[in-house]
Amino acid sequence: MDWSTKAWESIEEIYTQILNLSFIKELTSGTLEREKFNFYLEQDSIYLAEFGKVLAGIACKLDKSEHRKIFLSFALDTVAVEQALHQFYLQNRKKVVEASPSCLLYTCYIHKQLATTSIEEAVAAILPCFWIYKKVGDYILENQIPGENQYQNWIDTYGGDEFSEAVELAIDICNELAKGTTICNQNKMIDAFVMASKLEWMFWKSAYEMEEWPVKSNIIYV
């Protein structure tokens, strides 16, 4: 069994719980309140900015030039496509938004992986960002009720064939890196993959709840 098969089997339950989230159910039916979707997109813009930096950082650490090129293209293309999607829905709204606790936790986690763990673990930590979104996009495409859905543009970005190519490349690189490393490190890669998958679940849950910080501040800038 290759590394990615074991990794996906390790998160089957988390994935099922993602599909059962109200956010995903209402995105599928198109009934998700726009306010919750906008909250999600604003937090996702913060997430994607950090995700892009981590992808570029991973590229710098990869030994194979082919892998480096792929990660640099992820940093440029994939993130650009997603940011364009945000502009479509938010019409370049320039609201200053603070990262929610879950968003901050997730972005700090992927930066921590890049800064303090092996390159294999760092790559494993970003794989759920690709793979879970692809699965969720396909799931929504297959299960949505035919007709107008105000979130169709979002659904089409992740479901269907275009995003698949990037996802397959990311999975293949993980498998190749896993093959070239120790069993112990392969297991650490699984841990990173599982943790990032939990953080994906939290990110959607926190968007639906429009998560706030439990303590407020009254910042006075100079």
Ligand SMILES: Cc1ncc(CN)c(N)n1
């Ligand atoms: C939180 C999150 N995770 C993953 C993706 C898809 N790259 C995203 N846009 N946002």
